Amino acid sequence: MSIAGLISNLFRRNARKPAIYDFAIIGGGIAGLSAAAALAPLGRVVIIEAAPQLAFHSSGRSAEMYLPNHGTRAVRTLTAASATHLHFANGGVLNKRGMLLLGRIGEEQYFDYEMRAGAMAPISLEDAGVYFPLMNQHHVSRAAWSSDALDLDTHALIKGYSDQARAEGADLHLNAQVLGLYQTPSGWEVGCSDRVVQARYVINAAGAWADVLAGYAGLPPLGLTCLRRSMIDLPSPSGYDVRRWPHVRAAGGRWYATPSGHGLILSSAEEDPVMPTDSSPDETVLANGLARFEDMTTMSVSRVNRTWAGLRTFAADRSPVVGPDPLLPSFIWLAGQGGTGFQTAPALSDLLADRITGRASSLPPETVFAVSPDRLRG
Numbered sequence: 447m448s449i450a451g452l453i454s455n456l457f458r459r460n461a462r463k464p465a466i467y468d469f470a471i472i473g474g475g476i477a478g479l480s481a482a483a484a485l486a487p488l489g490r491v492v493i494i495e496a497a498p499q500l501a502f503h504s505s506g507r508s509a510e511m512y513l514p515n516h517g518t519r520a521v522r523t524l525t526a527a528s529a530t531h532l533h534f535a536n537g538g539v540l541n542k543r544g545m546l547l548l549g550r551i552g553e554e555q556y557f558d559y560e561m562r563a564g565a566m567a568p569i570s571l572e573d574a575g576v577y578f579p580l581m582n583q584h585h586v587s588r589a590a591w592s593s594d595a596l597d598l599d600t601h602a603l604i605k606g607y608s609d610q611a612r613a614e615g616a617d618l619h620l621n622a623q624v625l626g627l628y629q630t631p632s633g634w635e636v637g638c639s640d641r642v643v644q645a646r647y648v649i650n651a652a653g654a655w656a657d658v659l660a661g662y663a664g665l666p667p668l669g670l671t672c673l674r675r676s677m678i679d680l681p682s683p684s685g686y687d688v689r690r691w692p693h694v695r696a697a698g699g700r701w702y703a704t705p706s707g708h709g710l711i712l713s714s715a716e717e718d719p720v721m722p723t724d725s726s727p728d729e730t731v732l733a734n735g736l737a738r739f740e741d742m743t744t745m746s747v748s749r750v751n752r753t754w755a756g757l758r759t760f761a762a763d764r765s766p767v768v769g770p771d772p773l774l775p776s777f778i779w780l781a782g783q784g785g786t787g788f789q790t791a792p793a794l795s796d797l798l799a800d801r802i803t804g805r806a807s808s809l810p811p812e813t814v815f816a817v818s819p820d821r822l823r824g
């Protein structure tokens with residue numbers, strides 16, 4: 447076919463496209479993309495993203511881990527319910543890693559609690575030193591191990607969902623910031639910086655900005671809090687091949703480190719509340735995190751490759767928020783995923799579709815309620 451023919455076909459296809467959508471999904475992170483893949487078979491979907499690219503905010507800044515014993519009871523259930531998709535869909539995104547927990551001398555109470563909460567097994571310091579040769583035996587008193595922790599290829603998961611959504615006909619508008627939401631007799635007019643979109647339902651997948659979006663719709667906020675977390679990409683410590691090392695966490699939220707390529711990603715593991723923003727790391731926080739890491743290892747850091755920060759957004763009870771707002775049921779929440787938005791994405795997006803269609807969820811009823819917006823509206 448000639449180029450003119452191709453263009454004319456494309457034009458005809460676009461001309462046929464309806465201006466009115468069933469679902470306007472606000473946010474092009476893992477939440478919005480997994481929602482698009484789940485909803486596209488059910489109706490016409492548009493994803494609206496303010497940034498020039500997908501996964502620009504939290505979804506592009508994570509530690510890329512699957513930690514099945516992390517988070518609230520509801521988060522653990524959602525993580526377990528996501529395992530089959532994460533292991534097998536599109537070739538799977540999980541890979542073996544393992545996790546080592548270290549307790550600093552004098553801080554054993556944190557270690558004991560975290561070891562139990564994480565269903566980890568105590569191991570000798572000698573064995574811990576084999577898993578993580580940088581461990582400073584003089585400052586570490588206890589160690590525990592779990593093989594459950596896995597690497598999660600977030601890029602592959604994002605690509606899988608966005609390919610699936612587009613193959614089902616979802617539209618994507620980048621560089622389109624939602625500035626207002628107006629109710630109409632048939633649903634919503636979504637006022638963006640570059641266009642107006644009409645939809646029956648608004649899906650609030652706006653991450654750190656989810657409460658701001660609720661305000662645009664005339665709803666009170668759910669009281670979500672954004673907590674900044676800073677990360678440092680360290681070059682490989684000389685003389686070591688780090689690629690098979692486990693994910694290592696220091697009890698008491700002192701730091702965590704995980705292999706990435708040939709180096710290590712270190713997090714100062716802070717939870718500093720901030721306003722929704724394009725987050726950047728705080729130099730003092732980074733320096734303190736590095737000092738805590740050096741204290742428990744034999745590594746002296748003289749150079750870093752790069753640093754960044756991302757926001758983890760939590761409801762007061764630290765479980766996600768999924769489902770129609772009881773005050774305005776055509777406004778649907780998919781927010782508050784905190785530090786587990788990737789490992790719970792398959793189950794959360796399935797639940798989102800169930801809540802919209804009225805289908806029975808395969809999750810236990812207590813989990814459905816534990817993540818429902820109803821619990822936060824009193």
Ligand SMILES: Cc1cc2nc3c(=O)[nH]c(=O)nc-3n(C[C@H](O)[C@H](O)[C@H](O)COP(=O)(O)OP(=O)(O)OC[C@H]3O[C@@H](n4cnc5c(N)ncnc54)[C@H](O)[C@@H]3O)c2cc1C
Nearest residue numbers: 473475476477496503504505509511624653756787788789
């Ligand atoms: C340091 C760090 C480590 C983490 N590690 C892990 C991990 O190991 N495993 C795990 O499962 N999770 C992890 N997480 C959590 C995970 O990254 C988040 O839960 C997840 O990315 C949240 O996805 P989201 O789509 O809700 O948010 P985002 O990715 O932030 O997407 C929301 C999008 O909404 C857009 N938006 C907001 N307002 C508007 C508007 N008005 N108009 C248009 N667009 C708008 C924003 O531009 C943004 O792109 C980590 C997070 C951080 C910060």
